[in-house]
Amino acid sequence: MARNTRSAAAKRGKLSSKAAAEPPRWVEPELCRLMEKAPSGPRWVHEIKFDGYRMGARIEHGQVTLLTRSGLDWTGKYPETAAALSKLPVESAYIDGELCGVRPDGVTSFSLIQAASDSGSSSLVYFAFDLLFIDGEAIGFLPLGERKARLEKVLESPPHGIAYSEHDSADGERLRKAACEHGLEGLVSKRIDQPYKPGERGTWVKSKCLNRSEFIIVGWTDPEGARVLIGSLLLGYYDSIGRLLYAGRVGTGMSQQTLRNLHEKLEALAIANMPLDEKPPRKSRFGSPLELSRVHWVKPELVAEVTYLTWTADNLLRHTVFVGLREDKPAEEVRREMPRS
Known part of the structure; x- marks a missing residue:
């Protein structure tokens, strides 16, 4: 069983140029800033934006630990991936990458990884895109280009289920x-001359094909007609001063099994009082009126990934589709993403 707890040593890794006896216990991943368009220029390289779980892989003498972006140990959840990583030609390493379900056409799919048991019934691939430590040497201080060159050498003949994330220096x-x-999610563009910067945004940027973000589930409405268990999910996010604000609703994109799974999880989080800091509007220009008396409020703990057409003038999401739950992201980290031009 996966251990969904932080270890006592799971703190932000300190990257330096000094030799180290063992890889860091956990490194807070470098993050991406959202931009409307991909950047271009000789200092930028571009990788496919994957649709999976960001995962650090800590390898030490054949023992592998898979760590989420918040430091949770998910090795037990994906044992086949850990076993594949243990076959890499290294004594010790710390790799940054993304674990994905892959469709037959090669496109990554978040729904596939959610459904995967990692027993061979689904195709999971760990796409490695950075190397921070190798065989007693911490290399996060090196420019990205040098780190990727060393990673590519490690992955010259990768075991099944492990792949090197290629990059391109063409116009972003x-x-x-x-x-x-080609139906992909977008690009991640990175400064090839920069060191790894744990927890920071700026030298890595993402540009998307679809509007897609994470939101906190704050409640659900009763179903209508033939629908069962849940009508729609109420969504929220934290603003810059820590207020939990309403973002809108999502009611499409959920199968019968997804509705059952969500209902079970949400019932366990039920609370009497609204967790939002401001009441949601009862009416909007789009969608049916929201009857607050029929809303079931929950503790703001579950994070949903949602695609949407746009934000309305009154700061509500329009034309939303549920993608899945983000078990790897704490709710307190959810903010409204504002793309920069």
């Missing part, structure tokens, strides 16, 4: 449009 916006045409 042209590559983003090509990715969109």
